[in-house]
Amino acid sequence: MPSGIRGGPGRPRIPIQAYYSSFDGMSDTRDEPVDASDLTNAGAPTTVVASPKRLISAAAAGDAPRKVLHINGSFSEKEPPTSSHISQSDDHPPFNPPMPWFGIDVGGTLVKLVYFEPQEVLPEDAAEEVEQTKVILKYLTSNKTYGDTGIRDVHLEMKGVPIDHHTGTLHFIRFPSSAMEKFIHLAKAKGLSSLNTTVCATGGGAFAYEKYIRQEMKLELNKFDELESLISGIHYIEQHHPEESYYFENPLNDETCRKVPHSIRDLYPYLVVNIGSGVSVMLVESRTKFRRVWGTSIGGGTFLGLCCLLTGCETFEEGIALAAKGDHRNVDKLVRDIYGGDYSRFDLPGDTVASSFGQMLDPEWRKNAKPEDLARAVLVTVTNNIGSLAMMCAMNAKVDKVVFLGNFLRVNSVSMKQLSYAMDFWSKGKCKALFMEHEGYFGAVGCLLEYMNLGRQNAHHGGSSDK
Amino acid sequence: MPSGIRGGPGRPRIPIQAYYSSFDGMSDTRDEPVDASDLTNAGAPTTVVASPKRLISAAAAGDAPRKVLHINGSFSEKEPPTSSHISQSDDHPPFNPPMPWFGIDVGGTLVKLVYFEPQEVLPEDAAEEVEQTKVILKYLTSNKTYGDTGIRDVHLEMKGVPIDHHTGTLHFIRFPSSAMEKFIHLAKAKGLSSLNTTVCATGGGAFAYEKYIRQEMKLELNKFDELESLISGIHYIEQHHPEESYYFENPLNDETCRKVPHSIRDLYPYLVVNIGSGVSVMLVESRTKFRRVWGTSIGGGTFLGLCCLLTGCETFEEGIALAAKGDHRNVDKLVRDIYGGDYSRFDLPGDTVASSFGQMLDPEWRKNAKPEDLARAVLVTVTNNIGSLAMMCAMNAKVDKVVFLGNFLRVNSVSMKQLSYAMDFWSKGKCKALFMEHEGYFGAVGCLLEYMNLGRQNAHHGGSSDK
Numbered sequence: 001m002p003s004g005i006r007g008g009p010g011r012p013r014i015p016i017q018a019y020y021s022s023f024d025g026m027s028d029t030r031d032e033p034v035d036a037s038d039l040t041n042a043g044a045p046t047t048v049v050a051s052p053k054r055l056i057s058a059a060a061a062g063d064a065p066r067k068v069l070h071i072n073g074s075f076s077e078k079e080p081p082t083s084s085h086i087s088q089s090d091d092h093p094p095f096n097p098p099m100p101w102f103g104i105d106v107g108g109t110l111v112k113l114v115y116f117e118p119q120e121v122l123p124e125d126a127a128e129e130v131e132q133t134k135v136i137l138k139y140l141t142s143n144k145t146y147g148d149t150g151i152r153d154v155h156l157e158m159k160g161v162p163i164d165h166h167t168g169t170l171h172f173i174r175f176p177s178s179a180m181e182k183f184i185h186l187a188k189a190k191g192l193s194s195l196n197t198t199v200c201a202t203g204g205g206a207f208a209y210e211k212y213i214r215q216e217m218k219l220e221l222n223k224f225d226e227l228e229s230l231i232s233g234i235h236y237i238e239q240h241h242p243e244e245s246y247y248f249e250n251p252l253n254d255e256t257c258r259k260v261p262h263s264i265r266d267l268y269p270y271l272v273v274n275i276g277s278g279v280s281v282m283l284v285e286s287r288t289k290f291r292r293v294w295g296t297s298i299g300g301g302t303f304l305g306l307c308c309l310l311t312g313c314e315t316f317e318e319g320i321a322l323a324a325k326g327d328h329r330n331v332d333k334l335v336r337d338i339y340g341g342d343y344s345r346f347d348l349p350g351d352t353v354a355s356s357f358g359q360m361l362d363p364e365w366r367k368n369a370k371p372e373d374l375a376r377a378v379l380v381t382v383t384n385n386i387g388s389l390a391m392m393c394a395m396n397a398k399v400d401k402v403v404f405l406g407n408f409l410r411v412n413s414v415s416m417k418q419l420s421y422a423m424d425f426w427s428k429g430k431c432k433a434l435f436m437e438h439e440g441y442f443g444a445v446g447c448l449l450e451y452m453n454l455g456r457q458n459a460h461h462g463g464s465s466d467k
Numbered sequence: 468m469p470s471g472i473r474g475g476p477g478r479p480r481i482p483i484q485a486y487y488s489s490f491d492g493m494s495d496t497r498d499e500p501v502d503a504s505d506l507t508n509a510g511a512p513t514t515v516v517a518s519p520k521r522l523i524s525a526a527a528a529g530d531a532p533r534k535v536l537h538i539n540g541s542f543s544e545k546e547p548p549t550s551s552h553i554s555q556s557d558d559h560p561p562f563n564p565p566m567p568w569f570g571i572d573v574g575g576t577l578v579k580l581v582y583f584e585p586q587e588v589l590p591e592d593a594a595e596e597v598e599q600t601k602v603i604l605k606y607l608t609s610n611k612t613y614g615d616t617g618i619r620d621v622h623l624e625m626k627g628v629p630i631d632h633h634t635g636t637l638h639f640i641r642f643p644s645s646a647m648e649k650f651i652h653l654a655k656a657k658g659l660s661s662l663n664t665t666v667c668a669t670g671g672g673a674f675a676y677e678k679y680i681r682q683e684m685k686l687e688l689n690k691f692d693e694l695e696s697l698i699s700g701i702h703y704i705e706q707h708h709p710e711e712s713y714y715f716e717n718p719l720n721d722e723t724c725r726k727v728p729h730s731i732r733d734l735y736p737y738l739v740v741n742i743g744s745g746v747s748v749m750l751v752e753s754r755t756k757f758r759r760v761w762g763t764s765i766g767g768g769t770f771l772g773l774c775c776l777l778t779g780c781e782t783f784e785e786g787i788a789l790a791a792k793g794d795h796r797n798v799d800k801l802v803r804d805i806y807g808g809d810y811s812r813f814d815l816p817g818d819t820v821a822s823s824f825g826q827m828l829d830p831e832w833r834k835n836a837k838p839e840d841l842a843r844a845v846l847v848t849v850t851n852n853i854g855s856l857a858m859m860c861a862m863n864a865k866v867d868k869v870v871f872l873g874n875f876l877r878v879n880s881v882s883m884k885q886l887s888y889a890m891d892f893w894s895k896g897k898c899k900a901l902f903m904e905h906e907g908y909f910g911a912v913g914c915l916l917e918y919m920n921l922g923r924q925n926a927h928h929g930g931s932s933d934k
Contacts, residue, residue, distance in 0.1 A: 108805045108822055178829070204805030204821075225812055277800055277822035294859065297820040298765075298852060301800055305824030308833060309841070310776060333744060333768055338575040338671030345692055353764040354671075355575055355744035357772030362645070366775060374776070385765060385852065392761065392859050 098198065101163075103448030105226065105441075106205020108277030109301055110174050110407055111183070114444040116452070118168035119160070135190055150175035150183075156438055161240045164452045172441050174407075177205055181212070188217050198222055200451035202229040202443050222454060227282060229446030230274060231290050234405075236445055237438050238265050245403065245436045251420035262434060269399045273390045275406035276440065277301030281390065283397050294393050298385050300408030306378045311371035319375055320412050326376030331369050333358025356381040382408075383415040387422040391431065394423075400431050407440035565665065568630075570915030572693065572908075573672020575744030576768055577641050577874055578650070579911040583919070585635040586627070602657055617642035617650075623905055628707045631919045639908050641874075644672055648679070655684050665689055667918035669696040669910050689921065694749060696913030697741060698757050701872075703912055704905050705732050712870065712903045718887035729901060736866045740857045742873035743907065744768030748857065750864050761860050765852050767875030773845045778838035786842055787879050793843030798836050800825025823848040849875075850882040854889040858898065861890075867898050874907035 102115040151174055158170040175183065198220040199213060206223040213221050238244050243261040250256040264270055272282045272290075279299040284290040300316070307319035329351070335343050336350025337359070343350075357377060359365040390402050402423060409416055416435055423433040438445070572579040618641055625637040642650065665687040666680060673690040680688050705711050710728040717723040731737055739749045739757075746766040751757040767783070774786035796818070802810050803817025804826070810817075824844060826832040857869050869890060876883055883902055890900040905912070 108800055108825060109828065204802070204807075204810070207810075208805065208807030210807075277805070277825050278820075294855075296852065296855060297799070297823045297825075298848065299822055301822030301825030301828065302848070305798075305822075305827030306773075309824070309827050314830075331772075332764070333575055335671070338675065338744070340671075340675030340677075343671070343674075353745075355766055355768030355772075356764045357776070358575060358744050358764075358768030360772030360776050361576065361768065363781075381765065381769070385763065388761075388763060389855075389859075392856075392863070396859070396863055 097451055097454055101448065101452060102200075103229070103444045103446070103451055104199070104201045104203075104206075105229065105443035105447055106177055106180060106201055106203040106209060107226075107407075107440075107443075108204060109177055109304070110276075110440065111177050111180055111203075111205065112407075112441050112444040113173040113175075114441055114448045115171040115173065116163055116166070116168055116448055117171065118166045120166065120168075150179070153441075156441065158237075158241060163449065166452075170445070170448075172438070172444075174440070180205060180209055184209070184213060184216055198451070198454070200224065200447050200454070202226045202447040202450075222451070224447050224450045226443050227274075227280065227290075227292055229450065230405075230443045231272070231282065231284060231446070232449055233442030233445035233447075234272065234284075234403075234436070235287060236449055237436070237442060238263065241437065244438065245434050247432055247434050248417055248420040251417035251424075257417070262432075264401065264403060264434060267401060269397065270401035270403055270434075271390060271394055271397065271399055273386065273393075273402060273404045273406075275299050275386060275404065275408035279386055279389070279406075281393050283393075283399070293397065294389060296385065296389055298382055300382075300406065303378055303382045303408065307375050310374040310378065313371075313375070316407075317411060320379070320414070322372045322375040323379040324376075324414055326370065326372030326374070328353070328373065328377040328380040330365070330373040331359055331377035332356050332380070353380065353384065356384075376414075379412075379414060380418070383418050384422065387419050387426075387433075390419075391423060391426050394427070394431050400427075401434060402431060403434045403436060405436055405439060405442060409435065410439050564918055564921055568915065568919060569667075570696075570911045570913070570918055571666070571668045571670075571673075572696065572910035572914055573644055573647060573668055573670040573676060574693075574874075574907075574910075575671060576644055576771075577743075577907065578644050578647055578670075578672065579874075579908050580640040580642075581908055581911040581915045582638040582640065583630055583633070583635055583915055584638065585633045587633065587635075617646070620908075623908065625704075625708060630916065633919075637912070637915075639905070639911075641907070647672060647676055651676070651680060651683055665918070665921070667691065667914050667921070669693045669914040669917075689918070691914050691917045693910050694741075694747065694757075694759055696917065697872075697910045698739070698749065698751060698913070699916055700909030700912030700914075701739065701751075701870075701903070702754060703916055704903070704909060705730065708904065711905065712901050714899055714901050715884055715887040718884040718891075724884070729899075731868065731870060731901060734868060736864065737868035737870055737901075738857060738861055738864065738866055740853065740860075740869060740871045740873075742766050742853060742871065742875035746853055746856070746873075748860050750860075750866070760864065761856060763852065763856055765849055767849075767873065770845055770849045770875065774842050777841040777845065780838075780842070783874075784878060787846070787881070789839045789842035790846040791843075791881055793837065793839030793841070795820070795840065795844040795847040797832070797840040798826055798844035799823050799847070820847065820851065823851075843881075846879075846881060847885070850885050851889065854886045854893075854900075857886075858890060858893050861894070861898050867894075868901060869898060870901045870903060872903055872906060872909060876902065877906050 100115060101118070102113055104114075105112040153172040153174065156172040160167060161170055199217070200222045201209075201213075202224040203226045206221070206226075210221050210223065213219055242263075245264050246259045246261050249258050249260050266287070268287075269283060269285045271293075272284055274280045274282070277299055278301065279296045280292060281294040282290050283293045304316050304319055307313050307322070311319070311322055313319045313322055332353045333355040334350060335348045335352045335354045338354050339350065341350045342348060360369065386404075390404070394400070394402050404416070404419055416433075420433045423431050436442075567582060568585070569580055569582040571581075620639040620641065623639040627634055628637055666684070667689045668676075668680075669691040670693045673688070673693075677688050677690065680686055709730075712731050713726045713728050716725050716727050733754070735754075736750060736752045738760075739751055741747045741749070744766055745768065746763045747759060748761040749757050750760045771783050771786055774780050774789070778786070778789055780786045780789055799820045800822040801817060802815045802819045802821045805821050806817065808817045809815060827836065853871075857871070861867070861869050871883070871886055883900075887900045890898050903909075
């Protein structure tokens with residue numbers, strides 16, 4: 001039997017694309033709608049104090065009884081301040097999770113970390129923890145931290161945003177998933193675990209590194225589903241960042257092309273196409289209801305993987321820069337290469353791609369294809385395939401708005417313009433491609449919101465948020 | 468503006484995949500259903516004689532008055548045998564197009580040629596033309612003919628099949644499209660044009676080479692749409708080849724896997740997925756109605772093109788043989804590589820592909836990936852994407868039978884088994900993948916049928932069959 005295809009009893013190990021429980025996803029028989037309102041609690045008015053009940057239930061979520069950091073800063077196992085401190089007007093008395101307050105999304109290629117820095121002045125005796133938190137943030141945001149590859153996207157920083165009963169600044173940080181262990185060691189060395197916090201994570205890595213984090217840092221890990229985090233993150237950012245989503249006007253004309261802000265708030269239903277290493281497509285039907293409808297393994301990881309193989313480039317930025325200079329028509333077989341011109345019967349201009357990489361069968365063409373042409377062909381192939389998938393999902397779900405997200409679109413205006421043009425072309429102007437400024441950070445934002453909301457969830461369900 | 472994307476007034480030359488008039492194709496507003504019964508006339512009972520009217524109308528279809536080869540063999544411009552020879556029972560008196568009788572499908576990568584050899588004993592004075600026809604067939608079927616790459620698929624030969632009022636043998640021949648000019652010169656040199664026949668062709672090359680054929684060979688070229696030819700060819704072969712279509716039982720188990728004959732005759736509706744250099748998906752709703760619903764440029768040309776680039780292989784057979792030995796898991800990023808195991812939330816086994824070529828970002832993995840692993844990864848990527856597209860089209864059209872065709876599946880049991888498994892897995896057994904023995908020849912067969920039917924069509928419509 002061919003390698004890679006294993007048969008016999010039990011689940012065969014044939015390679016199939018990820019996300020193909022999607023046949024069911026398309027039917028309404030599973031992927032129960034998720035109540036996204038459970039996942040975010042932005043701006044709920046409460047007072048700043050800890051409730052014993054919450055503390056116990058929060059501790060109960062862990063493997064062992066743990067010390068708890070009160071918001072007033074002192075470590076203790078004695079009773080916290082009296083219940084009189086608890087706002088009577090609040091149905092859900094506040095729970096302030098230990099600092100630092102961050103959410104982390106460990107993806108197939110990149111780790112996305114969102115850190116919330118409250119701006120309110122904390123009691124003096126919290127100064128020590130606040131200082132220690134700043135030390136950690138300094139390292140989190142230092143390029144030297146994990147193999148010179150950690151980056152803080154300062155241009156995405158959001159000031160004065162509310163989370164729960166706090167107001168503060170959101171910081172956006174990313175580094176390669178391959179540096180995850182290094183990051184954990186560093187965070188430990190810099191005292192993250194001495195603050196005895198709970199780590200909240202989403203993305204596949206939250207599962208892959210769970211044991212390691214528990215062992216290395218003696219920390220409780222709360223894992224959240226990446227798609228639920230993504231959707232709640234989108235709703236939160238869209239609500240608190242006025243010009244977050246936009247579309248391209250005249251995407252193919254350098255002179256007149258411009259970004260036009262276009263809020264998607266409450267414009268349901270719409271599709272969300274998240275392009276990371278692989279691709280996942282969600283149908284968002286309301287603020288509280290979404291389901292995953294399809295996906296493909298041909299995503300950002302495919303672009304970079306093939307680029308590295310074909311051109312010797314080493315980074316996503318290199319690959320994108322190379323592709324921007326290239327011409328895929330030196331690599332692909334076009335309609336005109338087969339038909340000698342347009343394929344009028346199907347209104348296909350001669351320049352449309354009939355067969356991606358179809359000219360590379362010919363030794364002469366291979367010899368003449370430059371690295372930038374190959375990079376461009378990979379970019380065009382991956383982008384067209386994602387656009388095609390999105391178009392079919394949009395038709396299937398009868399929606400006319402498709403929001404493209406994910407780090408594949410970072411510094412990648414070629415793909416965004418191509419998607420904008422293609423969606424418009426294929427739908428004859430009926431379907432609009434939208435994009436969002438915070439590209440790949442929505443999952444991490446949703447994870448942070450879950451963390452801030454953790455105590456409340458524990459209070460309600462008496463369990464961890466592990467889904 | 469990035470190279471490869473041209474803007475400004477007029478149609479922008481942005482690369483988009485072929486076949487994307489498909490948004491309309493999915494709607495019912497265009498791609499008018501084609502009456503396939505017009506395209507085939509298999510087995511209509513008539514007598515063997517030419518009708519002057521048909522001859523005149525056939526000649527009228529050409530650019531200039533032409534000599535006509537009567538079925539009795541002699542070249543002449545005098546009146547044919549008296550009308551008393553014409554069967555009274557035949558609504559459409561027979562038209563016998565000039566020999567040799569063949570249809571040719573000039574695709575993006577391969578030329579497919581189907582030749583019909585009548586078995587009836589022809590009058591003695593036809594001997595000369597019959598001999599000349601045999602000379603041409605000899606060259607058509609000789610490996611030396613066009614760069615050692617022409618192949619006659621003897622195992623596909625069909626004996627004793629009826630076309631129009633004749634019975635005979637169908638021969639199946641293929642050679643690279645790159646050898647098309649060579650083939651035209653040879654056919655000319657061997658007297659094809661001295662027989663003064665009309666050439667019937669389909670596929671993109673029919674359009675690309677039209678001028679060349681008219682100029683070089685002074686022949687009339689009748690072009691037929693490739694998808695109409697494909698569908699009529701499928702109906703004809705399915706009708707005259709008992710065990711043409713089949714599915715795989717236990718596709719992943721070498722011990723128990725077997726081909727099970729499964730006729731699709733009149734089992735409408737079903738999807739036809741034609742995998743050539745690119746991919747086209749048709750919904751066949753009845754014998755007389757089909758429409759094109761989708762397509763992708765990631766097809767057989769993509770597999771071979773990337774294989775040549777990544778492994779240095781030169782032929783499709785090499786690429787497939789290499790892939791059969793490889794393991795894509797040394798190249799792709801699997802769910803378990805991200806999640807550390809299964810992604811239970813979506814019932815995804817750890818071995819499913821999360822990101823095609825996703826491990827090739829890592830220099831270590833790149834160093835360790837063998838050519839056969841890369842070839843396998845390309846095959847898995849292309850095959851999964853086609854299966855995914857087909858699955859979505861099937862759900863969209865609510866059909867449970869998908870027929871996969873095209874030369875990409877030739878000697879490619881890996882892809883056929885993978886498609887069989889994947890369609891079953893994604894649909895939870897609701898959707899069946901079917902295959903057909905004559906893989907890539909249906910378009911050429913349909914073209915031959917059109918040629919045999921030409922006089923009748925001219926008689927009806929008084930025009931050429933050029934669509």
